[in-house]
Amino acid sequence: QVQLVESGGGVVQPGRSLRLSCVASGFTFSSHAMHWVRQAPGKGLEWVAVIWYDGSKKYYADSVKGRLTISRDNSENTLFLQVNSLRAEDTAVYYCARDLESGFYRLDYWGQGTLVTVSS
Amino acid sequence: DIQMTQSPSSLSASVGDRVTITCRASQSISRYLNWYQHKPGKAPKLLIYTASTLQNGVPSRFSGSGSGTDFTLTISGLQPEDFATYYCQQSYVAPPEFGPGTKVDIK
Numbered sequence: 001q002v003q004l005v006e007s008g009g010g011v012v013q014p015g016r017s018l019r020l021s022c023v024a025s026g027f028t029f030s031s032h033a034m035h036w037v038r039q040a041p042g043k044g045l046e047w048v049a050v051i052w053y054d055g056s057k058k059y060y061a062d063s064v065k066g067r068l069t070i071s072r073d074n075s076e077n078t079l080f081l082q083v084n085s086l087r088a089e090d091t092a093v094y095y096c097a098r099d100l101e102s103g104f105y106r107l108d109y110w111g112q113g114t115l116v117t118v119s120s
Numbered sequence: 121d122i123q124m125t126q127s128p129s130s131l132s133a134s135v136g137d138r139v140t141i142t143c144r145a146s147q148s149i150s151r152y153l154n155w156y157q158h159k160p161g162k163a164p165k166l167l168i169y170t171a172s173t174l175q176n177g178v179p180s181r182f183s184g185s186g187s188g189t190d191f192t193l194t195i196s197g198l199q200p201e202d203f204a205t206y207y208c209q210q211s212y213v214a215p216p217e218f219g220p221g222t223k224v225d226i227k
Contacts, residue, residue: 030176037164042178044162044221045156045207050214059214062121095163106154108175110163 002026002109004096009114012086022079022096022111031055033099035107036081038092046092051103084119088101097099122146122210124219132227139195141222143208145209148188152212155193158221159204168193193202198224 008020036048049060049070058070069082079096079113093115097107123146133139146224151171158164166175167183171191181196195202203226208219 009140035216043207045158045209045218047209047216050216061215092173095166105152105209105214105216106166106169107156107164107209108166110165112163 002098004098004111005046005107006094006096006111006114009094009116011117011119013120014086014088014118016086017082017084018060018086018116020081020083020094020096020114020116021071024077024079024096025047027109029072029077033104034070034072034079035097035099035105036068036070036079037095037097037110039095039113040089040092043049045079048094050099050105051079057102061082083116086116088118091117091118121215121216122149122213124208124210124217126206126208126219128222130223130225132139132215132225135197135198135200137198137227138142139198139202139224141193141206141208141224143186143191143193144214145189145191145210145212149210149212150180150186152210153184153186153191154209154211155182155209155216156209157202158207164207167206195224 005053010029035050051070093113098109100106171221172184203225
């Protein structure tokens with residue numbers, strides 16, 4: 001069955017960097033676009049970024065453009081999110097999610113999330 | 121960017137009630153609208169895509185309708201496991217924004 005397992009979260013000081021990972025299994029990872037979505041404490045879901053199945057296209061939310069970088073390693077079935085210059089407002093649970101097909105923006109499977117807390 | 125709004129932001133209902141949640145897009149998105157269910161500590165779950173198509177395995181008490189800018193999610197006969205927060209999301213164009221959510225809790 002489809003599984004997405006995020007890791008890499010934790011408590012990080014403001015201004016530092018973090019790389020989140022999402023390991024996929026149970027499907028052909030290299031055939032699907034992948035997304036990151038986050039949820040700050042007490043807030044709703046916020047779409048963060050998407051990467052096409054082959055890495056050829058990437059889109060970001062305006063709120064994170066320039067500080068976050070999405071990437072993938074299809075040989076390792078792994079999705080990444082590099083978060084630089086962490087701010088308090090980056091505190092959130094970060095979910096990775098599979099897109100049915102690149103450009104469909106239909107997130108049909110999600111991971112359980114990894115918590116990032118930005119605090120000094 | 122296309123902005124999404126939802127109403128109400130929260131509602132209280134009883135088991136067996138019929139519940140309707142409204143989602144509105146800031147411009148026409150045709151039928152490119154998805155609905156998700158999210159429970160605390162769990163992964164969000166896709167319920168409905170392209171406005172009215174039920175994702176595999178989703179109970180038939182969930183239904184969706186609408187096109188253009190106005191959409192609804194209806195739960196006919198609320199069950200205990202349906203108490204959650206529901207989000208709409210436009211899938212018309214990047215960025216695929218989510219609505220702010222509607223929390224459904226027990227009356």
